[in-house]
Amino acid sequence: MYHSLERQNTCFRASIQPAQRLLITLRYLATGNSFGSLHYEFKVGKSTISGIVHETCLVLWNVLKPLVFKKPAKEDWLKISDEFWERCNFPNCVGAIDGKHIRILRPFDSGSQFFNYKKYFSFVLMAVVDAKYNFIYIDVGAYGSSSDSGVFNHSTFGRMIRANSLDLPNDSSLPGTNEPALPFVFVGDEAFALGKNLLRPFSSRALSNDKRIFNYRLTRARRVVECAFGILANKWRILHTAINLSLEHAVSAVKTACALHNYVRERDGIDYEDSMMHNMEAAQWSLTRGTSSGKLIRDQFLNYFLSPAGELPWQMQAI
Template identity: 50%
Template sequence: MSLKSFDELVSTMRSSISKKNTKFRQAISVEERLTVTLRFLVTGARFTALSHQFRMGRTTVSNIIKNTCDALWNVLQPIEMPNPTAQKWQDISNVFYEKTNFPSCIGAVDGKHIRIFSPPHSGSNFFCYKKFFSIVLMAIADANYCFTVIDVGSYGREGDTNIFRQSAFGKKLYDNSLALPDSTCLPNTDGPELPYVLIGDEAFGIHRNLLRPYSSRDLNHSKRIFNYRLSRARRYVECTFGILYKNFKYFMVVSR
């Protein structure tokens, strides 16, 4: 993170995470709180190691990271990842059609397993089919490789379709309470009006506003073309995960 970006973050977060000095002790500064939290997020270091590096108590480090992460989400989420409006969905759909030739697409959805240490007394809840412990990052990406909606923290053993259904966004989708644009005809046609849709892989259940590829069995020419175009649009969420993973590996190498 550049010094300019860090200063901007400090200015944005100062009112949310600053503490008052008392007669008994000097409060830890906003800069130190953000530095400890960013160090933890980048390296994944243990609280004990961070307490030695920053000369703070382990419990102090734990409380700082938890409170600062909560404040970061509460302050930055409305700025960096606001709730999409009908116009925002329309803009996303236009870019998808321009880049992938897939109409009425408001995003590509997929889940990513994030490797973790097994939490105490968690049994097999976090043990996924890839044979390691994980939590699931469920995300929707646009055609500019940006996440528009995320849900993180589900058990690794759960399937993508169940996680999506139980997420706040999934509940709104299945309750038809999202602010989606009105149905429209496909480009260059006078046919029936069709709804705007998310696209996912075979792990997701089909829905009025969620499409998945046809089964690989008995594919005719039209179904093959549909699967090809859907996969071409769906790769954007895969590439967005790849960009996230690449940057994370870079920060891990730099921090060492």
């Protein structure tokens, strides 16, 4: 990676060393400080810092993406599912999905495309997260005016779900039961459409206790994506401010922050062995069919949460 950050000396001055270029970029992402502030801290011109941040973000993304965003195989999905069951008490769950609005300054000549329902300019970070708050998949840069469901449906991951090309494990019985075998699912909030591999809560209108229990159990699994966004923003505090970069550079910075999030999460804890460091040198179902299938699967999960094999001792008190 350092080799990619090296620059040739000129006749007028020595080049900024790779370590300092990396330090400036990490400082910018971690604090959200302005280039003016970094100028006084590192004694480097503001325009130079702007170029350094963009170039280094591109290098970090290209180096880290193959390491921290590998496409899961069947055994990886099964491991994620086991972690959701252990940590969140939701079986056959392989990811939580949600979108986060990233505040930006209004892009030039963009009209209202990036103006969101919260009344500020943003683009969307759409993410799928595992039970350990790692990002499995991200899509960055959709218009802030777009809905989470619309962004997800047009994303690569959304198309892969509909085309059944994620290499998910075969349908499996829920823990403690023999039948029926149910598919592995992702969980999201009310913004997402119900489908065979995507569950959402029941509508909040006139809920029975049974449906309240299902919503409670789904929320326990879905909250991990909200927690992941919180961890991301509090570690890389550029996300706490309106990003004062061009749209292209802002998207690059956010993608890099997500990659660094995974890289750091994988190394949390004193027992981690840093093996990754050595590697650094079509058819789509119709809406009616998908919704009908999703309703049946959701009802089967609901019945499981009410059964002796799947109920939690405190779930009635929790609702």
